[in-house]
Amino acid sequence: MSLLKLNNIEKRYPGVKALDGVDFQLREGEVHALLGENGAGKSTLVKVMTGALQGDGGSMTYRGEPLRLKSTAQAQSVGISTVYQEVNLLPNLSVAQNLYLGREPKKFGLIDWKRIREQSREVLKRFALDIDVTQPLSSYSVAIQQLVAIARGVDMSAKVLVLDEPTASLDSDEVEQLFGVMRELRDQGIGIVFITHFLDQVYAVSDRITVLRSGCLVGEFETAKLPREELVGHMLGKELQAQAHRAQERDERATGEPLLEMDQVAVRGSLQPTSMTVRRGEAVGLAGLLGSGRSEVCRAVFGVDKKSSGKLKFSGRERSFRKPAEAIEAGLALCPEDRKASGIVGPLSIRENIALAVQARRGWWRPMSRAEQQELADRFIAELQIATPDADKPIEQLSGGNQQKVILARWLATNPELLVLDEPTRGVDIGAHAEILKLIKKLCGEGMSLLVTSSELEELVAFSDRVAVMRDRKKVAEIEGEDISENNIMQAIAEA
C-alpha cells in the first residue's frame, strides 16, 4: 500500500531546474533506495518530502490524503522523520535527554526523569542497544549516535523514515547493525527512504530503487531484478567503463629523483616516527583504517601539524613547515579530508574559491583582477566539468563532488610540485567519483607527484606506483609494483 506519494514535483533555482516533474512513491514496509549522481536532485527531493523546502509545482499524498508540508516540524508531527548524515542531536546532553528532547514526559508539571530513563532503555532495546542512557551522547561512537537519532525518529511514531547517507561514517560492523534495525522497522510496516553512495549497501538492504538524473526521474526498479551494471548505467546515463589497470604503464614510467623525503618524522600525539619517500612523477597511495595515521602524514607534510622530531626534505632541501602557507610557497598542495571544515569557503563563489590559493600565494598587495579570476575559474570549470551555471554561484550550493572538484581546481591553479589528496573521493557520488579518479590518473600521466590517501583499496590499486600502509599511527609496510593488489594491502593492514 502506498504510504507517501509525490507527483510531478518541480523545483527551480535561479538558473537551474533542480527537479523537473519527478514522481516518487514509498510503500508501507519497504526500504526504498533513492539514487543519483551529483546534482541529480536527490537532496532537493528529500528536502521537499521532509518539508525543508517547498516545491514550485506538483503534489503530495500521505496515506491517501493530500499533504502540504510547510516545515520539517510539520512533517515530523505527521510522521515523516529524517536522520541526516551528520547526527543532528546535542552531543553534550545524555542519550535519554536527546531521545525525549522537546517532548519530555511530565509529572506535576516537572520533567519526570525516571520515566525518561526507563522509556529510553525500552526504546533502545528495540534497536538491540544496551547502553547507559544517562551518559552524554558524545561518549558513544558515531554509529550509536546515528542509531539513537533513528530511535528518536521512530519513537516519535514515524511512519516514514528518511535516512540521508546514514552509513557515511560507519564501519562495516556498524553498517550491519544499522541494516538489522532497518529490516526490523521495515517488517513493522515503516517505509524507509535510504540515500547512499554505496551500491553494495543498496543491494544489501533495499527492496526498490528510484533513480534520478539531472533533476528528472529515470525510473523505479525492483532491486532484485536490476543488475548492477544496469543501475550504474541508469545513474550515469551511459555504460560504466571497466577501470583500466595501470600495471603495464607502471613499469614503463620512469620515476625521477626523490621529491619528498620523510625521515623518522613524528608529530607528538598523532604520528609515530615514519619514513617515506615520494619521487618526482610518482603516485604514492596511503592505505590504512580510519585513525591509522593516514591523514596525520598528510597534515605533517603540509605543515598543518608541526613535526616534533625527524627530518623532512622537499626538493632536496631540508624543510620544517610551520604552517600551510610555507608548504604552499615551497610547491605543495593539500586537499583536506574534511571538505566542509577545512576545504570550502562556503558563502564565497566558485571563482573566489578557486582563486584564493593562488591569491594567497601572491600576497594581498598583488591582487588578481576580476578578469583573471574569471578566466581561471572558467578554465577549470570546463576542464574538470564542474556542474554549475556560472562561476559566481556560492560553493556551498554545489553538491559534494562538485565542491571537491573546485578544491582540486584551487590547487591545480597553484601548479604544485606535490599534490597531497586526503580522501579525495569521500562523500562524493559515483559519477564524480569516476571523474576524480580519471583526473588523478591524468595528473599521474602528466608527471605530477601525488600522495593520496583513500579508504577504498581498489582506488589505490588503480593509480598507485607504490602504497604505504599505515597502522597505529605509523607506517607498517610498503608495497610496490606488481605486488600492489587489494588483497596484499588488506593483509598488510590486518597483520598483527
Next chain:
Amino acid sequence: MNNLQPAAAKEQPVSPAGPRGLLPPLNGRYLWPLLGLVLLLAINLVLAPEFFQIKIVDGRLYGSLIDVLNRSAPVALLAIGMTLVIATGGIDLSVGATMAIAGAVCANMLVGGVDSIFLIVAGGMAIGILIGAVNGSLVSFLGIQPIVATLILMVAGRGIAQLINSGQIVTFQNEAFTFIGTGSVLGVPFPIVLVLIVFAAVQLLMRKTALGLFVESVGCNAGASHYLGVNARAVKMMVYCIAGLCAAFAGMIAAADIQGSDANNAGLWLELDAILAVVIGGASLMGGRFSLVLSLVGVLIIQCLSTTIIMSGVPPKYNLVIKALVVIFVLLLQSPRFQAQIGALIALARSRNNKSVGERAEA
C-alpha cells in the same frame, strides 16, 4: 538660499556601477537597508518638509540633512572599522574607549605645547593603531575571544584616558585642531569630508587589493583559510588596527567638537551604535561578506531616526523606545523569512481576489 532636492543629496551610496565595481550593484542585499532609509526620509518629507532644506550661510552648508551627516560622522568612522572586524567574525567593543584615549592624547599634546597639527594628528592616529594592535594580538596570537579581548580595553581604556588627563577634563584652544570638528571644506563640514576620505581609502584598500577577499575568506571559514595559505592572523591584526585608527579619527572629531577631552563621556556607548549600524546594514555577526556602503546606510538610518523623532514633535522621552521599534522593523525587513511570509500573504490575498472574481464570473 538654495533648496536642494532630497534625491540628489541622498543617493550617493547607490551607484549603477557594474558588477563588483568599487560600488556595489543594487540587488536584494542592498535593497532592504536602502528601503529602510528611504522610508525614513519619506516620513520626514510628510512630517517636516523643512528637513530637506539646505541653506548656505557664510559659505557653509546648513540644514537638517547636513546635521544628520555631520553628527553621524563619529559613528560612521567607527562603523567602517567595525564592518571589517565583524567580517572576520570578530567584534570590537573598545572603539568608544579608544575615542576617549585618542582625544586625551591629542588634548594633552596641545596643552603640552606641541605646535604642529600634523604631529598631533599623527599622535592620535598612532595611539589608535597601537590600541588596535593590542586588540589584534589578543585575538589572533593569544586566541582570546574577540568579545572578551576587546572588553578589556573597553573598560580599561576609559581608565587609561582618565590617567592621561589626570582625572580632569582637559580643554584647549587651537584653531587648526578645532577645524577637525567644526571646519568645512567647500561648504561641507569637515567631519563629513573625513568620513568620505576614510571610506574611500578603506574601500580602495579592501577592493583594489586582495585584502577584502582575505577578510571575507577568514570570516567565512577560518580553518579553510589557514589550509589554503591565507595568513589569518595578519588579516585579523590588520582589521583591528584599522578599527583602532578609525576610532582615533572619531575621537579627534569628538574632542575638536567640544575643544576638550572628556575621558568619561567621549564616545560613550558609540561602539554599540556602530555594531548596530553594521547589523542594520545586513552583515552577519558570524563573519563573512561585508559592505562598507551598507554599514554607512545603517549609520544614516540610526542618525536620521533620532533627528526625525525630535523634529516630529514626539516628546523626547519616547525617543529610545521608538528607536528600538524602528530598528526591529528594519531588521525584520531584511529577514528572508519575514520577506517570504509577507510574500505568501500577498499571494494569498491575490488568490482570494482571483477566486472571488472567478466566483462572480461563474455566477
